[in-house]
Structures are given as C-alpha cells and as structure tokens.
Amino acid sequence: MKRRPDFVVFINGLPLVVGEIKSLAEGQSFKDAYKDHKEKKKDIPQLYVYAQVLVINDGYITKVGSPTSGLERFFHWEGIESDDDVKVEDRDSFILKYKGKELTSLEILIRGLFNKRRFTDYLRDFIVHETGKGIVKKIAMYHQFYAVEKAIERSKRAIRAKNPEDKRIEVV
DSSP states (O other): OOOOOSEEEEETTEEEEEEEEOOGGGTOOHHHHHHHHHHHHHHOHHHHHHOOEEEEEOSSOEEEEOTTOOGGGOBOOOOSSSTTSEEEEETTTTEEEETTEEEOHHHHHHHHTTSHHHHHHHHHHSEEEEEESEEEEEEOOHHHHHHHHHHHHHHHHHHHOSSGGGGOOOOO
16 A cells, blocks of 8 residues: 655655645544554654654644654644734634734644744754654644744843843743
C-alpha cells in the first residue's frame, strides 16, 4: 500500500512539516488526521525522522504538534504577529478574526507560524529534542513563542533606553 501525506513543507530539501487534512463533510475530524499520522509513522518512518512539526486539519479546526506528541498535546495556533492579534469570536464555531477580517484556522497557522522569519526562528529556538527512550521532540505553543519574542524585544528596548523609567521590561 502506498502511503503519502497530504502536504509536506521542505526547507533545504528536508521535510520539516508534515500535514494531514480531512473533511468534515465526509464525517472525518482532525482526530482522523492524527490517526493517519500515526499510521504513516509506521509505514514511512524515514519521513518523520526529519519532521519537526505536524499539522492536522479537518477543514475547520487546525492543530499543530510534534511528531512525538499525543493528540492531547496538539494545539491551535492563535496568532499572526503576536499572541493577542487574533480574536476568537465564537469558541463553538471557532470564528477567528485578524484585523477585522475572518480567517480560517489554517490561514492563521500559515500567516503566523509559517511566516519565513518566524518559522526559521521557531525551528532554531523553540524545538527541544530529548533523548532517553528514543528521541522526544517538544515544541513551544504559540503563546510561549510570542512571549519570548516580546521579552527579547522589550529587553533590547530597555538596553537602548536613556531614561531609567524606560529601562523596565515589564511583565510579558
């Protein structure tokens, strides 16, 4: 049986993102996309050796996790430029708005995490590999990523500041 994911993002020839998309119209959910990843990890394990981020989507809900995460560790990416610029209008129907424009959760993920600069920063600084019983890949959630970015930017601003009151970093 041939197995292939719905999409793969290659960077410098390495398959760093693997995605599965299902259809709610066909009675499938993001949970089925996760199950597909698990099956494909058995059938084509060499693909998942290099993968750092997995995406699951059912045409409605999009979640992100690491190749070694259980489904409960997958999360929504809810920011584009920061952790508070996307508004969740309705948790039940998962209506997302960015600058007044309604976007899908997949669009938020693409514009947020998969922005070229952000994704290269994410790959470099926000993924941890632990060894023990095999390699465990741990990835930062969106709010952790943006909080660190804010802390770094505020630290840089405080270092450049002349006025002592402007040297405060404040709570992120």
